[in-house]
Amino acid sequence: MRTFLLAAGFVLLFVSEILRVYLIMPFPGSQQANTIDLAYWLANNIWWLRLIALVLIAYPALHLFKQSGKQWKKIALVILLLVYAAVFYMIHYQLEADVMFYQPGNKKFAQGKANTVAPDKLVLGIVINGEAKAYPIQYIGYHHQVRDTVGGLPVMVTYCTVCRTGRVFSPLVHGKPEQFRLVGMDHFNAMFEDATTKSWWRQVSGEAITGPLKGTSLEELPSEQMILSAWQRKHPTTWVMQPDTGFTEAYAKMVNYEKGKSKGNLTRRDSLSWKDKSWVLGIVHAHTAKAYDWNELVKQQLIQDSLPGLPLVIVLEKDSASFHAWSRVVDGKHLDFMKLSGMDQLTDKQTGSVWNMDGTCVSGVLAGKQLSSVRAYQEYWHSWRSFQVGTLR
Template sequence: MNSRTKPLLFWAGIALLVIPGLVHAYLLMPFPGSQDLNAITVAYYLEKTVNSLRFIGAALLVWYAIKYYAKNSTGHKITKALVLALCLVSFYFTDVMFKAETMFQEPQVIKFANVMTNKVPMNMVVIGVVNNGVAKAYPLVYLGYHHKIQDNVGNEPVLVTYCTMCRTGRVYSPVINGARQTFRLVGARHYNAIIEDQKTKTWWYQATGIAAVGKLKGEYLQELPYEQSTLSAWISKHPSSLILQPDTNYVQDYKDLKNYDRLQAVDKDSTIKNKDTLMRKSWVLGVIVNGQTKAYDWRQLFKKHLINDNLNKTPILVAIESDSLTFHAFNTNVNGKTLHFNLDAKGQLTDQETASIWDWDGLATAGALKGSRLTKIQAYQEYWHSWKHFHPNTLFWKN
C-alpha cells in the first residue's frame, strides 16, 4: 500500500510546508530556550529561504493530491486532510500571531503637540532628542509597544528605538552609506529587538547598533545622543519641545505597559524579601567611556542619588534627579581639574572644590565656575541580563 500511496512524498511536503516556519518563529520570538541559542545566522538565512521551502512543500503536496491521494483508504484520506488543516493553523501562529511586524506595529498616525496642547502626563518617562535647536520627546510607554519610530528632528532623520525585553532605549541615524533607510522589526535574539534595513536586508541589534548578520555584518549604525527623563524634567530644559502624542489605534497596547516606565520586576515580586538582590531584570545604569563599560545598580544609585567615580582614567558623575527616574552621566573634568559633587540642603548639585551650583544640564549657574559646562556622557538604563550579555567585559560598581 505504501508503494501505491507514496506517504513519504506527502510527509516531505508537510515538513517543508510547516517546519521552516515554526523554527523561524521559535528562533525570533521569546519562547523557552530560544533566545539563549546563538542562532541569529540560522534565523537570518531561514527567513530568506522559508517561502521557497514552503513553495517546494506545497508543490509536493499538489503533486501528491493529483497522483496518489485518491489511492488512500478513507481513514488515511481523513488523516491527511486534517494534517493539512493543521498546517493552515500553524501559518496563523508563525505568520500572524507570532510575527513581530504584526504584534508590534509602527504608529499609523505620528502626531506631536507643544506643551500647551500636550495630553501626555508630565510624569511619564520619555526619550528626548535635540537636533539643530529642535527638541522632541517620545514617551517610553508608546515606544515600548511600537519598538521604533522613524522620524525627523531638526530636519535630520532619526530612528528612535526601544526594546522592552532588554529595557534598552537607543537613537540612531537611519542613514547608511549616504542613503536614508526604512527599517522593519524582524523579531528578537538574546531578548533584544532585531531590525532590518530595507536596502541591504542586514539585521541590526537594537541594543548596540551592530550589524549582526547580512551584507553589512560588523558595521554599526551611527548612534545619536538622547536623554531619558520624565517629561516634566525634559520640558524644564526644553520648554519648546514637541511631544509625541498617543496613536488612538493602539490605546489598549499602551495600557498593557502601564507603569512599565517606573516599576522594577523586583518591586512587583512579593516573594523576594531582599529587594536589593541583583536579578536578571534588575535595572542598571550603563555608561561607556573610551570603550570601557560599567554598570551601576539602579537601586543603589537611587539611594545615593549621585556617585562620583572614575572609569578608564576619566572622572565621572552618575546621578538620578529627585523624581527618581531622570538620570545623567557627566565627565567631571573642568579646565583640567577634577570636580567632586554633592547635593546641598536644597537638593542642588554643587561641586566640593568651588561650591559652584550646577543644573541638571551640566551648566554651572552660580559660583566661581559660573558659565562652565560639564561634558555629557551617554548613559543607558537597561536590564542587567542585557547589559551583561552585550557588554561581557563590563565593570560593575559595588557600594
C-alpha cells in the same frame, strides 16, 4: 517509499515554518543560543523549503486520492493540510513581530500647554540643531520604532521593552535613507530588517548582525532619558510626541512598564540587585563598559567614579527616575561633587560652587560653567552584560 516522502514533506513543512519564527521570537529556550545565522537562512529560503515540502507531499497525496477506499488516510491527509494552513495563518498574521507592533500612523507633537502627556512620564529626549523633541516611553515601547525629523535631520527612535533599551539612530545607510521593519529579536533584543538588502539590525547597538550588510552600524545620536517635566525644564520649547488614538489599548497595557510594575515575565523588574531583570545604569568609554546598580543610585543619589581617562559623576534627581552622567573635569581640573541635602542641586568640594540638574553652575566662582554630558543608559542587567561582554560592575 510513498509514506516516507509524505512524512518527510510534512515534517519539513511544519518544522521549517515553526523554527523560522521560534528562533526570532521570545519562546522558551529560543533566545539563549547563537542561532541568528540559521534563523536568517530559514527566513530567506522559506519559500524554497515550502516548495520542496509540497513536492514531497504531492506525489504520495495524488497517488492516495487516485485509489478507491482508504478514506481515513485521505481524511488524515486533509486534516494535516488544514492544520498547516492554521499554523501558517497564526505565524504570519499573529506571531510576526511587525503585525504585533505597528509604527504610529498619525504622529502628532505639541508644545507647552497644548501637550497632553503627564509631566511624570518617562521620555527619551533628543536635541538636533537646536530643536528638542521628547518621545514618551509608554508609546515608543509599544511601537519599537518611530521615524521622525528633528532639526531637519531624519531620526529613527527605537525602544526594546524586553531589554529596556532606548536608542536613537540616523536611518542613513551608506549615506542613503533606509526603511526598517521590526522582524523579531536576538538574545531578547529587538531586530529590524532593512528594505534594501534584508539585513537584520540589532536595536541596542544599531549593528547589522546578519545579512549582506553584516558588521555595518547605524550612527547613534545622543539621547537622554528622564521624566517629561525634567526634560521641559531643560528644554522649555520642546515638542512632545502625543498618543496616536489608533493605539489607545496598546498604550494602556504599557502604563505600568516605565515604573517597573509590569507583570509580564519579559518586562517585569526584579527589585533585587544584579538579577536578570534588575535595572542598571550603563556607561561605555574608551572601550571600557561599566554597569552601576540602580538600587545603589537610588540610595546614594550620587555616585562618583572614574573610567579610563574619564572622571565622572552620576546623579539621580529627587523624582528617582531622571538621571544624568557628567564628566567631573572643568577647565582641566577634576572636581568632586556632593548633593545638597533635600535639593536637586550639587556643590563641588574644590570651590563650593552650586550646580543644577542640567549640569550648569548657577552660583560661585564657576558660575556659568557647564559640565560635559556622558552618554548613559538605563537597562536590564541581562541586556547590558549580554551586549557589553566583559563589563565591569
